[in-house]
Amino acid sequence: NAGVTQTPKFQVLKTGQSMTLQCAQDMNHNSMYWYRQDPGMGLRLIYYSASEGTTDKGEVPNGYNVSRLNKREFSLRLESAAPSQTSVYFCASSPWGSSSYEQYFGPGTRLTVT
């Protein structure tokens, strides 16, 4: 049971390049989330998916798109990277709808945009 996995762990992009961050969970959770963590800002929700086939915007969605490929996988895409998107990105999942709403986090992706 690997929990929540993310790839890649590190990435450096040039301004204007695109990339996709991958996330997968093996806990059969319905809900998945993408956050970014910046110094002094705490974690902020970018996008979330309540269940397979649905996605919606969180607090800071501009510049990002997501895909809920199936129940296990939830990807985050940067179409045209900007230096302001330099951050640590975390994926999380939760069994929302059951008796517990506990969130489980992946190890993160450290992204630098130059």
Add this chain to the structure above:
Amino acid sequence: KQEVTQIPAALSVPEGENLVLNCSFTDSAIYNLQWFRQDPGKGLTSLLLIQSSQREQTSGRLNASLDKSSGRSTLYIAASQPGDSATYLCAVQANFNKFYFGSGTKLNVKP
């Protein structure tokens, strides 16, 4: 908008000491409150989750309490160890898609 504050931002204690970390929030309409541990360069590890109807949760040397009416939660760590050194984050969930994280308390337990 919900605001979550954690005080102090950093704390250094000698090994063996009991300690309390504080988390306060401005809106008492929450589903739950969750405490996390984050090691440098790592993801968040869930420590305890307290549902809005609960007053406290315990796991080993950790005890978390919740007082919704006053907008406060505390994380009590008994007999601290150097391995407890990490940043501790609290987060409140106000709705399915409404999460508010504090900026964390960085704990250093000295041998």
